Structure formats: C-alpha cells, structure tokens
Amino acid sequence: MVENKSKFHLEIVSPEGVIFQDQVQEAVIPAYDGEITVLPNHTPLLSRLKEGEIIIKYEKEELLIAITGGFLEINNNNVYISSDYAVKAKDIEIAKAQQAKKRAEELLREKAENVDLTLIEKDLQRSILELKVAEKIRKKQRIIQ
Incomplete structure (x- = not known):
C-alpha cells in the first residue's frame, strides 16, 4: 500500500459495526478535555471522548458523525474511534x-x-x-x- 502523507486512515466503530472507514485529510474530535484536531502524522495519543460530533474532511467533502462518547487511539497515521453509539448525520x-x-x-x-x-x-x-x-x-x- 502506498503511503499518502497528506491523509491518514480513520475508522469509527460502534456495537452496530463500522460506521466510517476511509483515508481523510482532517478530523475534529470531541475529546473529554476539549476538541482535538487530527491531521496527518499526528503524534500518538490515547484519549477518552465525550458526547458530540466528529467533523471529517475528505475528498473535498465534510461529514458529521454524532457520537455518545468513547475512546480514541492515534498511532502511526491510523486513527481509531470506538463509541457505544455513532451515526452519520445524513442517516x-x-x-x-x-x-x-x-x-x-x-x-x-x-x-x-x-x-x-x-x-x-x-x-x-x-x-x-x-x-x-x-x-x-x-x-x-x-x-x-
């Protein structure tokens, strides 16, 4: 797989399954202590998430996903979000x-x-x-x- 330095892999899962999975340019995530803006090559991080919305920027589009809290892991241009509830705004x-x-x-x-x-x-x-x-x-x- 060719590494794209202007994007990172974002995956959002809930008990219902994978809600979102793609290469993105930016994500704004509601962490427990404040919003985190994730860009490519972000430093490794583990964080607790609070209820709110994730704003994802990719392919010249912006996608909103509502979550009720959860956990965030950032490592090696991979961002994983696990939440007990997540839904795309359009759904x-x-x-x-x-x-x-x-x-x-x-x-x-x-x-x-x-x-x-x-x-x-x-x-x-x-x-x-x-x-x-x-x-x-x-x-x-x-x-x-």
Whole structure:
C-alpha cells in the first residue's frame, strides 16, 4: 500500500459495526478535555471522548458523525474511534429523534417507577445530539443551495 502523507486512515466503530472507514485529510474530535484536531502524522495519543460530533474532511467533502462518547487511539497515521453509539448525520431520522426526545421527556416528568431513569436520560441526550447534528447539516445544505 502506498503511503499518502497528506491523509491518514480513520475508522469509527460502534456495537452496530463500522460506521466510517476511509483515508481523510482532517478530523475534529470531541475529546473529554476539549476538541482535538487530527491531521496527518499526528503524534500518538490515547484519549477518552465525550458526547458530540466528529467533523471529517475528505475528498473535498465534510461529514458529521454524532457520537455518545468513547475512546480514541492515534498511532502511526491510523486513527481509531470506538463509541457505544455513532451515526452519520445524513442517516439521522429527524422525526424519529424528535419522537424519542418527546417520549424521554414525558417519562422523566412522570418519574415512572418501572423505568430506569438513567437510561431514559441517555436516550434524551442521544436524541438531542442527533437533532443538533441533523440541524447543522440542514443549515449547511441551505447555505450551499
């Protein structure tokens, strides 16, 4: 394999499988202590990730991926991200996310005894994140058009 010094390999995985895998020029990643901008030949690094969005620049395009935290490993022009939940912005179903948000808010208000409030809060946070990332994509598309 010919090494491309202007790109690095990025792989994002979740329990659902490989979410993204390609050669990219840049990635902005939500690390626990602040955003990390990764460029080719980045120094080796291990980091915990927080909930947020990954911004990937490749092939003259920009891709957004929502994650709910996880871990980052950078080594030898290879970047690996493992997250318990990750979704490409273009794959977010806005109506479904809005419905999940509404349902979680109702369950939290009711404080039902037979539900795990921690899981409901996580569902709410994930829905809010999905809606935020999807809205960013919609705004960018409106500007481009």
